[in-house]
Amino acid sequence: MDGGGVGAVADRLRARLGPEVLVRDPVELATYECDGLGHLRAQPGLVVLARDRTDVAAAVTECARAGVPFVARGAGTGLSGGALPRADGVLIVLAKLRRVVEIDLDSERAVLEPGVANLAITQAVAADGYRYAPDPSSQQVCSIGGNVAENSGGAHCLKHGFTANHVTGLEIVTPDGGTVRLGGKAVDPPGYDLLGAFVGSEGTLGIATEVTVRLVRSPEAVQTVLAGFADTDAAGRAVAAIVADGLLPAAIEMMDALAVTAAEAAVACGYPSGAGAVLIVEVDGPAGEVAADVAEVESHCLAAGAFELRRAEREADRAQVWKGRKSAFAAVGRISPDYLVQDGVVPRTALPEVLAGITRLGAEHGIRVANVFHAGDGNLHPLVLFDADRPGELEAAEEVSHQILALCLAHGGSITGEHGVGVDKATAMPSMFSADDLDTMQMLRCAFDPDQVCNPGKIFPTPRLCGEAPGRRRGVHPLVEQGLAELY
Amino acid sequence: MDVLDALAAACPAGGARRAEPGDAVDGVVPRVVARPAGIPELSSVLSAAADAGLAVVARGNGTKLDWGLPPTTLDLVVDTTAMAGVVEHTSGDLVLRALAGTTLAEVQSLLASHRQWLPLDEVVPGSTLGGVVATALSGPGRHTYGGVRDLLIGVTAVRADGVVAHAGGRVVKNVAGYDLAKLFTGSYGTLAVLGELVFRLRPLPVARRFVQHVVPPAELSAALGALRRAPAAPTALELARRGDGPYVLTVLLEGRPGPLEARAAELAGQLGRPERSDEVAPPTWGALPGACTLKVTAPLAALPGLLDVAGRAAVAAGVAADLRAHPGVGTCLVGLPDDVVAVGEVLGALRRFLGGTGWATVLRGPREVRSTLDVFGPTPGLALMARVKAQLDPDGRLAPGRFVVAA
Ligand SMILES: Cc1cc2nc3c(=O)[nH]c(=O)nc-3n(C[C@H](O)[C@H](O)[C@H](O)COP(=O)(O)OP(=O)(O)OC[C@H]3O[C@@H](n4cnc5c(N)ncnc54)[C@H](O)[C@@H]3O)c2cc1C
Numbered sequence: 001m002d003g004g005g006v007g008a009v010a011d012r013l014r015a016r017l018g019p020e021v022l023v024r025d026p027v028e029l030a031t032y033e034c035d036g037l038g039h040l041r042a043q044p045g046l047v048v049l050a051r052d053r054t055d056v057a058a059a060v061t062e063c064a065r066a067g068v069p070f071v072a073r074g075a076g077t078g079l080s081g082g083a084l085p086r087a088d089g090v091l092i093v094l095a096k097l098r099r100v101v102e103i104d105l106d107s108e109r110a111v112l113e114p115g116v117a118n119l120a121i122t123q124a125v126a127a128d129g130y131r132y133a134p135d136p137s138s139q140q141v142c143s144i145g146g147n148v149a150e151n152s153g154g155a156h157c158l159k160h161g162f163t164a165n166h167v168t169g170l171e172i173v174t175p176d177g178g179t180v181r182l183g184g185k186a187v188d189p190p191g192y193d194l195l196g197a198f199v200g201s202e203g204t205l206g207i208a209t210e211v212t213v214r215l216v217r218s219p220e221a222v223q224t225v226l227a228g229f230a231d232t233d234a235a236g237r238a239v240a241a242i243v244a245d246g247l248l249p250a251a252i253e254m255m256d257a258l259a260v261t262a263a264e265a266a267v268a269c270g271y272p273s274g275a276g277a278v279l280i281v282e283v284d285g286p287a288g289e290v291a292a293d294v295a296e297v298e299s300h301c302l303a304a305g306a307f308e309l310r311r312a313e314r315e316a317d318r319a320q321v322w323k324g325r326k327s328a329f330a331a332v333g334r335i336s337p338d339y340l341v342q343d344g345v346v347p348r349t350a351l352p353e354v355l356a357g358i359t360r361l362g363a364e365h366g367i368r369v370a371n372v373f374h375a376g377d378g379n380l381h382p383l384v385l386f387d388a389d390r391p392g393e394l395e396a397a398e399e400v401s402h403q404i405l406a407l408c409l410a411h412g413g414s415i416t417g418e419h420g421v422g423v424d425k426a427t428a429m430p431s432m433f434s435a436d437d438l439d440t441m442q443m444l445r446c447a448f449d450p451d452q453v454c455n456p457g458k459i460f461p462t463p464r465l466c467g468e469a470p471g472r473r474r475g476v477h478p479l480v481e482q483g484l485a486e487l488y
Numbered sequence: 489m490d491v492l493d494a495l496a497a498a499c500p501a502g503g504a505r506r507a508e509p510g511d512a513v514d515g516v517v518p519r520v521v522a523r524p525a526g527i528p529e530l531s532s533v534l535s536a537a538a539d540a541g542l543a544v545v546a547r548g549n550g551t552k553l554d555w556g557l558p559p560t561t562l563d564l565v566v567d568t569t570a571m572a573g574v575v576e577h578t579s580g581d582l583v584l585r586a587l588a589g590t591t592l593a594e595v596q597s598l599l600a601s602h603r604q605w606l607p608l609d610e611v612v613p614g615s616t617l618g619g620v621v622a623t624a625l626s627g628p629g630r631h632t633y634g635g636v637r638d639l640l641i642g643v644t645a646v647r648a649d650g651v652v653a654h655a656g657g658r659v660v661k662n663v664a665g666y667d668l669a670k671l672f673t674g675s676y677g678t679l680a681v682l683g684e685l686v687f688r689l690r691p692l693p694v695a696r697r698f699v700q701h702v703v704p705p706a707e708l709s710a711a712l713g714a715l716r717r718a719p720a721a722p723t724a725l726e727l728a729r730r731g732d733g734p735y736v737l738t739v740l741l742e743g744r745p746g747p748l749e750a751r752a753a754e755l756a757g758q759l760g761r762p763e764r765s766d767e768v769a770p771p772t773w774g775a776l777p778g779a780c781t782l783k784v785t786a787p788l789a790a791l792p793g794l795l796d797v798a799g800r801a802a803v804a805a806g807v808a809a810d811l812r813a814h815p816g817v818g819t820c821l822v823g824l825p826d827d828v829v830a831v832g833e834v835l836g837a838l839r840r841f842l843g844g845t846g847w848a849t850v851l852r853g854p855r856e857v858r859s860t861l862d863v864f865g866p867t868p869g870l871a872l873m874a875r876v877k878a879q880l881d882p883d884g885r886l887a888p889g890r891f892v893v894a895a
Contacts, residue, residue: 106789107818108716129717151663164667165638180869185787186818186846187635188624190864191892192679192873196637196670200663220719240580246603246691286721288747345659349580377661378581414662421664432664433654440653441666443879447872459665 002065006045009062009090013048016058023047032091035076035083036138037424044071044085048092053171053179053209059092060207061177069453072203074115074143078150079341080422082202082458092207094145100124101210108215109168109185114145114208118152121213130215133160136418137326145208151200153418155251155325156282158376160216162418164199169212172198175205175449185212197444202420203455205448219284222250223294224318227279227301228272228308232256232371235277236352238304239375242281243348245300247293252376253280256355258335259328259370259383266331269324272308279306279375280325282318328372329383336368336385338394340401344408345417348378357407358382365396369404379417380408406431421459429461439464491540492520495564498532501525502570511565513545514558515855523567526587527644527652527683530571534681535650537564537885544648545887546681548589548616552623555852556676557863560889566681568618574598575684576658582689583641583658588618588682599689607633607690609774618682624674627774628724628740631816633690636673642686643669645679648881653680660688671876676891679880693723693742697752698773700764703735709792711737711759712815720755725816728772731808732799736763738770777810778823780831780853784838786846788818794841798822801837805830821851828857839865864892 014022023029024046033041048059063070069089076083085091097113105128110121118139121132135154136142153162169183182195198205229235235254255278260271271278283293298309312318332339346354355371362369370383382404386397405415405428415428429438442464450466495504502525507518524530537544542563568589576585579602586595592608592615599605608620609627626635642656655668672679703711724740741751756762786794795811802809807830810823824831838848850863870892877893
């Protein structure tokens with residue numbers, strides 16, 4: 001490490017790559033101040049608009065040399081501040097690396113640059129009867145590199161799995177600027193599953209410069225059931241019955257009355273009127289099985305008290321059913337000036353209790369909460385509504401949002417099912433993991449990034465100093481005590 | 489205090505004893521064996537081992553101790569069989585939490601009464617969950633259900649220094665923190681000792697049908713292509729070939745009895761009339777072939793060529809290969825006799841054929857074969873792996889020499 005800071009990195013990169021890849025103009029820099037978690041902002045010291053893997057490796061190498069932190073950015077849709085830049089660091093933007101390198105249908109793989117949009121993969125292979133399975137709601141824009149970093153899911157991951165289940169190969173630029181290939185089109189490379197550990201590491205172990213994913217056959221048949229219930233309890237009973245019967249739908253989504261009202265106002269999705277809860281159940285597979293599954297799903301819904309049932313078999317009808325669900329986040333803007341999106345997970349069987357708890361929390365704090373969630377896997381997305389212009393409301397909303405996570409943990413759940421920890425939830429990590437757990441995770445971090453230049457300050461509330469003997473750290477580190485190192 | 493006393497004090501319930509010749513791990517006899525009765529005892533045992541600087545190998549039912557390489561040194565075997573039992577199973581959550589010494593068979597019989605299963609084929613009978621995870625062992629069902637890495641959602645492991653660490657959780661969807669469960673899966677006990685494991689489950693299928701077709705070698709590629717485009721949606725595929733015989737393709741279909749018949753009929757339309765159709769698996773299903781088994785992975789499109797190369801290389805080396813491939817996953821097991829020269833030649837031919845697009849390793853076999861040949865072969869990312877090992881086990885005391893990283 002030779003010091004010199006961002007200025008030195010900028011000079012060297014200008015010389016190595018040419019001025020056109022660098023952004024230092026304050027107005028342009030402002031574009032990169034935040035990701036999808038808009039209330040946290042920082043102006044990056046320097047932005048590198050990488051054109052290819054060579055640019056990425058050069059930028060990382062210079063950062064490592066100067067000891068300057070760097071942050072990768074894909075499409076910037078992350079919801080936990082993972083791509084939040086640093087004033088004393090470099091933001092490496094991968095949005096221009098959008099080449100579909102190879103589609104190999106015979107091997108059922110696609111090889112992609114990291115900036116390729118999630119949906120673009122399916123679009124490239126749909127005509128051949130294939131698709132890329134993980135489908136985050138942000139799929140039109142979010143990048144495959146960002147998906148890898150966040151281990152993104154989607155409504156259909158209940159049956160079809162998350163990003164981690166569909167990535168078989170990565171090329172990564174390690175935090176020292178070197179390049180390593182992990183896996184490829186074939187599965188099970190010898191040695192430790194570093195690929196598995198990298199997926200979901202939120203940009204803290206290096207930058208993915210190429211991603212190889214599985215392509216899967218589109219199912220022969222897909223049918224979607226929309227059911228209206230009096231309340232979330234009844235809808236929850238239907239979910240439990242479907243699962244207990246041994247059915248595994250591709251997706252089971254629930255929206256409560258407030259979320260339905262918002263979606264109706266925004267996109268006129270035509271959901272059953274007066275519903276206290278709406279369930280969307282999608283079944284896919286061989287046609288004969290799907291027909292039988294749908295009949296069973298419908299009978300479970302009726303038995304649980306559904307007052308209206310609709311079955312969508314044609315593509316256009318299914319799109320109409322999904323329209324309300326997919327627009328739900330944005331739609332709450334219609335019923336509230338401001339809102340916080342929470343992302344927590346509970347065991348599916350705890351859903352009724354947790355939903356009741358959320359209602360109670362909202363009432364206690366005078367805050368409305370709209371619930372839209374992946375009921376099949378217990379992944380809640382409570383939307384906590386508030387008006388920032390009313391004194392005290394933001395604080396009350398934040399408190400409710402915070403308490404919801406505590407409720408999830410109390411039921412044996414998780415603080416995040418798909419949006420990641422980032423900066424947003426780093427301080428919540430100790431409520432889910434012990435100091436020893438976090439210390440052990442950071443050993444992996446130290447193996448990849450001993451100088452902690454790669455997206456520092458994310459995931460972990462306190463960094464681990466990598467040089468020390470493992471497992472023997474107790475109390476405040478001497479370097480911190482002496483003011484020689486900073487805990488951030 | 490004598491090491492044995494220290495270990496006995498560390499696990500009063502489970503006990504510790506002096507090792508016997510039968511405790512040898514791949515030919516290397518330890519000094520002592522400790523049998524912790526739970527995670528707190530496991531932690532105390534590993535702390536005591538750290539204090540005494542002992543080299544440690546964890547052992548479940550000992551069904552796969554001849555996998556990987558023999559330990560370079562060994563003092564202590566940690567027997568996990570007293571650390572057994574299902575801790576939690578809420579059937580409505582389709583999640584199971586169990587201690588690492590529990591056998592897969594025990595778990596399956598418990599789950600069957602709830603019409604559920606942990607969708608992992610029992611490739612080696614008697615395997616404990618810990619052994620299955622440490623070797624990342626899965627069978628043909630991986631095609632649909634994923635491998636161990638895809639099913640393991642939480643882990644409690646004990647580090648070389650005795651510290652207990654958790655990662656993941658008890659819910660099927662969770663992205664909080666690093667996924668150490670994946671890191672430990674297939675790490676052959678070289679990074680930590682597994683204590684408790686949490687898996688996602690699946691409902692048991694209502695009905696199963698194993699449909700077998702005989703495919704002449706010249707028609708293999710076409711048959712696999714037809715199968716890939718078929719709407720029958722197989723749960724799993726297994727392709728078997730012995731010596732220079734024809735290929736036998738087994739297709740597993742799962743679903744409801746009625747639609748299942750229709751799908752099987754549809755498949756017959758694509759592949760011709762089946763040789764055999766049964767509700768129970770053929771005896772070869774998921775089993776490891778040969779006295780020595782190579783595991784080869786390749787891009788799916790390369791599989792027919794790979795099988796051909798394996799068969800020919802075996803003939804050239806004067807032996808018959810027993811091939812078992814999973815064409816939708818891209819894995820192939822090559823069963824060979826206990827003949828180090830022949831195994832070496834087949835391994836070399838496979839690595840040349842793959843040229844870095846896939847990997848050929850010696851999965852198991854006689855010690856002479858494994859200690860003579862390059863068991864793991866070229867390993868991309870080895871330097872990074874060595875750094876991971878150095879972080880988690882800086883003194884190199886966990887299963888030293890058993891896996892890719894020499895320490
Ligand atoms: C409206 C909306 C709906 C959403 N719905 C879903 C959903 O259904 N499911 C879901 O899981 N998420 C969802 N998200 C969250 C978000 O879209 C995902 O996390 C997505 O994967 C982020 O991709 P990105 O390209 O925007 O990444 P960014 O926001 O740019 O970055 C996210 C993180 O990834 C890192 N990163 C980016 N590229 C790389 C790379 N090449 N190598 C290493 N690290 C990298 C960054 O440093 C950062 O830590 C939603 C977001 C929005 C705004």
